[in-house]
Amino acid sequence: MRDLRTLFVTEPRARRLLAAHAQSSLGTGAAYVALLLVAYDRFHSPFAVSAILLCELAPAILLAPMLGAAADRWSPKVILVASDVLRCAAFVALALVGSFEATVAFAVLAGVGQAAFQPAVMASLPRLVERKSLPSMTGVYGAIQELGYTAGPVLAAAAFVLVEAPGLLLANGITFALSAVLLATIDFGRPATAEAGDGTAKPRLLAAVTDGARALRANRAAWTVVLSSTAFVCFLGAINVAELVLVRETLDGGPAHYSLVVAAMGLGIAGGSLFGARAQDGDAAGRQYLAGLALCGVSLLACAAVPSWPVALATFAMLGVGNGLALVAENVLIQHVVPDAVKGRVFGLKSALISTSFAVAYFGGGALVAVAGPRATFVGLGTGCLIVWVAARAVLVRTSAGRPAEVVPAPA
Template sequence: MSRAIDLLRNEPRARVFFAALAQSSLGTGAAYVALLVVAFDRFHSGWAIGLVLFADLVPSMLFGPVFGAAADRWSRRSCLVVADLVRAAAFLGIALVDGFVPTVVLAMVAGAGTTLFTPAALAALPSLVNESRLPPATALFGAVADLGFIAGPAIAAGALLLGGPDVILIANSATFAASAIALVWLRFGAAPAAEQSEARKGLLREAREGLGAVLQMAGVRAVIAAGSAMLLFAGLFNVAELPFVRDDLDGGDAGFALLTAIYGIGFVGGSLSGSKGGHPGHLKRRFLIGLAVVGVGFTAFGAAPGLAMAGLALALAGVGNGLMLVYERLLIQVTAPDRLMARVFGVRDALTAWAFAAAFLAAGGLVQAIGARALILIAGVGGLAVWAGSRVALRKTWADESGEPDELGEAGLARRRGTFRGGAVGEEGADTVGGSDGGSALLDRTH
């Protein structure tokens, strides 16, 4: 936490960026509740909620690498501004139009804005802050986003007592517009420099190159695969959690809301722990610890006899989720070449969206077939299997021979930038991104 405070105290541009992110995250958290209410009111079916949630995932599933390529080609700050304006227009449209079909289409448009914003933001963070403050900036990015999903629904609850969900959607549109206005004045996120001998190709071809680059970087590939697999099991957990709390633990809706808040608080704590940073070998170990903690937390939650034990288990899983996500992002940031970084994050977002969608489609039938508790236990055991498989896949990657942590100070990051970000994938040094195994084969929040 002290490193995050130091970041905000000493980085004026970061203060503006995170203030803009905080208010839009609160709006997003509140609008999430309002959007589900509007969808159900316009279609009067549980399918309405499912279709709106699925619509938000579709752009990432189909266009994640393409939008990542856009953020590697043009100014990342401009991409952030465009993404915020797209989301502002989409939520304003949802509030003003009538009918379920336009609601789903506009939810998809809002999802497209998020699909562009996330890889552009994570790839732009190294240019926003001093190199030694990249770890706390990345940690704070995840913590602020999740705080919005903790506090936002509470704001929505109060707002719904005073007005309809349309008011919340309009207010969320205003937060995105305010964010765009704030970001347009910041100097950061310039377009990455292309190789001198490299001629610009089409956007789709550059997106394919991003996919190929991820396949060549064995370490990054393994980390993204682990994160996506964990999100698959977390998606199963998400669907089973509410019926489990209601029926097996007799917690009711209030108990579910309390447990969700506990999980979110744990997530923020785990995310902020990434402020310390470290050598890639240490980042890898903490990433693996996060995977293990999520698996243990899910399993303990499934075995819990009551709300008290379930709350402790969910707090543990939240911490693990935060650890896993922040160290996954840090590993990508300090090892992927800058000119490819947004594409790597775009590939990661696409895979995690597919994983969540698969879980979302399968979990309802599984809950009916085997019960919520059994499905949660499967999610926990599956999470532990992801941890075990990742330990094997990463055992020779980013080996820390010194045994001493490197806090990613300016000299260390500058050296690493020259080694990892300075050349194309496949060149000497850049290939080390994939780890020392020479390319052996073998991802927003997973709750």
């Protein structure tokens, strides 16, 4: 707690970034519900919902590595503000257009903004705070995001009394505009490649992505975390399908019960994110990352055996704690061991791989639940997560992640 107080008292640039992030995360959480409702109303098909979900993932899968290279090359402020302006325009347009085709197009545009924002902001965090405050900053940033995603749908439910779904999309566009204004007041410094540049010509962005992948593979700890996280999400991401069927059909719960289970997991993720802020170096982050993976695996197995939805609240909250702990610990580890000049590219590559895993999980989870049922699905998901934990532990316990790798990344 002392580290969190120090962060808010002594880091004014961090306070502004977190304030921008808090209000936009609430808007995004509320708009997530509204956008799915708008898509379904305009096309009247479950495929409309799937298309909208893919609109968020596809830009990250295809563009995040290139956008991460851009974050290493150009001003973080320009990229972050431009991303928010792009998302503002996309959500205002989503509120105004009427056709499903236009809805998909502007949802893709919003996805591009998100794909550009994520690697840039994660690579920028070390420039905003002292090194000792970096774990706290990463943990608070993750916790705010999850709280926004948890509280946003509740806010949307209350707002639907007064406005329809397009009104919430418009409000979300306004939150991105406010975020852009706040971010424009922050000094993010120059990109690490600009600070260390020697005047030589920079490679094309695609070549820079390749150089970033090479630098990532040269760091055993970071490479292990990125690969294991990619595999881990293939299993964990499937609960987006399985938990709904478990609560509604196996446990005979209603919409309210399902909402409570989702909220319990979201609060667990926020709590785990804050706990993950305790890691003060790469080695500590590695241990917390492994603890998060193990807790997720055990929790998924426990979810398979829950007798009622009140018990499910506890098991899904525990699952959320493990997820939040792993999410923050992996980012803290990468920030500690990856050189500044290549951080954007590494986070961009990670984003692309994780988004691909979510796409696999969304489709594979539905097929698995249809064939095996929800309880057997959770057994399979939990077993898979524990296998990932065993494999990651075998590498990380023999690898020091205490300081940046001794590699010389190519310029972005």
